[in-house]
Amino acid sequence: MTGARSLLDILPAGVGTDDADVLAAYSHDKATFCPAGEPRALVRARATDDVVATLRWASEHRVPVVPQGTRTGLSGGANAIDGCVLLNLEKMNRILEIDAEEQIAVVEPGVINGDLANAVAERGLYYPPDPGSKDISTIGGNVATGAGGMCCVKYGTTADFVRGLSVVLADGRVMRTGRRTAKGVAGYDLTRLFVGSEGTLGIATEITLALRPARMRPLTAVGFFSSAEDACRAVARYLSEGFKPSVLEFMDAASIRAVGELTELGFPDGTGAMLIAQSDTAAASGELEAFERAAKDSAATEVIVAEDPAEGDLLMHARRLAGVAMEKQGPSLIDDICVPRRRLAELVRGIEKIANEHDVLISCVGHAGDGNIHPNVAFDANDERQVASAQRAFDAIMALGLELGGTITGEHGVGTLKRHWLARELDEAALWSHQQIKYALDPHGILNPGRVL
């Protein structure tokens, strides 16, 4: 493809490449069924200047730019577009500052979430957002998608921890948003506008994050239920009593089985669903006792309160393995709807019905405390009919989520996977506002075009 050379020439040696094999390796994120095009070049930015040079060039030549980190996204937002420049930020991975007194960190976008969490823990601090991908995904990607995780139920999502950004705009100008202070209302909240915009409005090259004081090592309880509906009822019952567990996770029978096959963990026979709750406040808070009560009042078959944090870690490990365990069973589509908590039982019942109607296997895990469930629609990639059924089931799940007053994506983002669905969730005026803002900040439409909108 022509034109790449004029970009590579203005970048420092080794930053850009148009090697076909390398391009192919960087052309996909982890989404299923999201097409990827053929990129023109790959830029592995080392510094903000590389991002500035790339965007200036792309703006001038009207070339689409696809920003990406470690490409762990699940919605195709980092997939190549034909003729695009892939702007990879994983090498901008320095933690620039950890200020323990002000409880903030300043990082480059390529820092791995877990690396930041460990680094701040060493300073007696806590960075709560913990997406399932925390050991492999970047803070920049977390910011781009507004990533969630298991601790959101108590502490909020990535968006709640972003204080400010340094953003390179489509034309290559650098803009600072937000602040380092605890509060501030000077002007529009551009920080929050950019968080979750999936690289369509600008590219963050420096991220200022709020931290929290270190917390107590959490204690864990697990409830087993004969049906998913009982478990969902326990969630609503527990939270409506006013408790704020730091984790409240759900696994259905299929995902429990999958994890069981991958590990030595034994789960009670006939388990239809499991809840994992954690408490990181003083034992006196009664958080886990309340969980036990709510679970038993919702027909739990067994409730175990882990006696020490290590035992709890093991149970959380089982939950974290669910993704890997499902992956091992073959290709699947991972959905991400979020509904009001009281509709959870209807949601899981509805998903069972969808699985039957479309004759596919759907397993569910999720952040039950937030009403955010990840149905995993499995299929045989060699069987065209199964592939089509899986796609129809995937769509039916989003329709159900909307019908129950929920959203098509709780934390994974829209990407290319769900952009046709965004128009069903938003009203006409909201879509118009999106398009107006996109055009206002990226008039030539070079930033990750066709994603989100």
Place this chain on the structure above:
Amino acid sequence: MTGARSLLDILPAGVGTDDADVLAAYSHDKATFCPAGEPRALVRARATDDVVATLRWASEHRVPVVPQGTRTGLSGGANAIDGCVLLNLEKMNRILEIDAEEQIAVVEPGVINGDLANAVAERGLYYPPDPGSKDISTIGGNVATGAGGMCCVKYGTTADFVRGLSVVLADGRVMRTGRRTAKGVAGYDLTRLFVGSEGTLGIATEITLALRPARMRPLTAVGFFSSAEDACRAVARYLSEGFKPSVLEFMDAASIRAVGELTELGFPDGTGAMLIAQSDTAAASGELEAFERAAKDSAATEVIVAEDPAEGDLLMHARRLAGVAMEKQGPSLIDDICVPRRRLAELVRGIEKIANEHDVLISCVGHAGDGNIHPNVAFDANDERQVASAQRAFDAIMALGLELGGTITGEHGVGTLKRHWLARELDEAALWSHQQIKYALDPHGILNPGRVL
């Protein structure tokens, strides 16, 4: 002024008026030195339809619209503009829904903050944002300015509690933003873009708020210091130990004196500053004991831990009276800078210097735990030289705030009072982004023009 009739005619009887006396009464908020123009009409909206009709008319006739609630703002954002329509929302004051299970409330913009807080408390819930004006300001106004308060130090500001909005756009179309669910990342975060936009992008007519479970009635401790700097050092020391008090407020000698004159409360002689801390977690958390230690280590002259909540309420009452007490002493300009917490001592020292240099009295109260201070610059309105000095001192304080890495407004907003200062806080690309977004959503510039930008 011509043209008002054609608006009044399309509104239900009694909703619009062009009575000169009424217009005059609605033309000002509580800001000092912010000019107000002569409005053409006042619309007291009863329903979203009234807002829609007004904005359609205004869009067609290119007439500026100034939205307002109870006009308790401190930056002139609700002041009339010559020829404008004042669009008052205080009569849209219904609490539409309190959903205890999902922990959300849906309200109209004219609901008074304190009324909502009381209503949700009756259902065992807690709405934390508590601006000083909580008994007189509306949720709509709180949303427009991104209002803070005393409990922000632990729970965050108004923005952190807004889940979704129903917004009337400049052309009269109604748009829904956000969601009712705990999480969601479908599309841009328009909710947060509108929160704090001071009526320049659209007018919220329905607000969905997150609530929290009821908290423990807080316990209170007070520390007295011989100097403001000692108190500021105690703040930094206390918070860097990892505690999360629900209140951490500062009062300097002048504001303590003013409150003392208004009440029967006796403060120790020679007190140079006071800190008030509250804890709403189990006593076992040691939050107040840690405060006592930090205060004593920072040369506190006395620390009192209130033995029961009622005693604490009395101390908080003293803090809340500071605004009224200062008002009684005559006209003043209230500033609102927010700085990194470790710079607080430099800030109060700098403000003392500014007071000396400009020969004005400046007293300070504020949300010390957030680094957010309200210097109150007093002056004699009949003395032109004093008025000019006060304005110069007010500006010098903002310059100092920026110099210390802070912001010109922590929670009051930009309005007309500080719009020339916004250009000093934001960089060129950020200002450009503001203007682009404003133009994209309000192409004829009818929504509160000249405010913020």
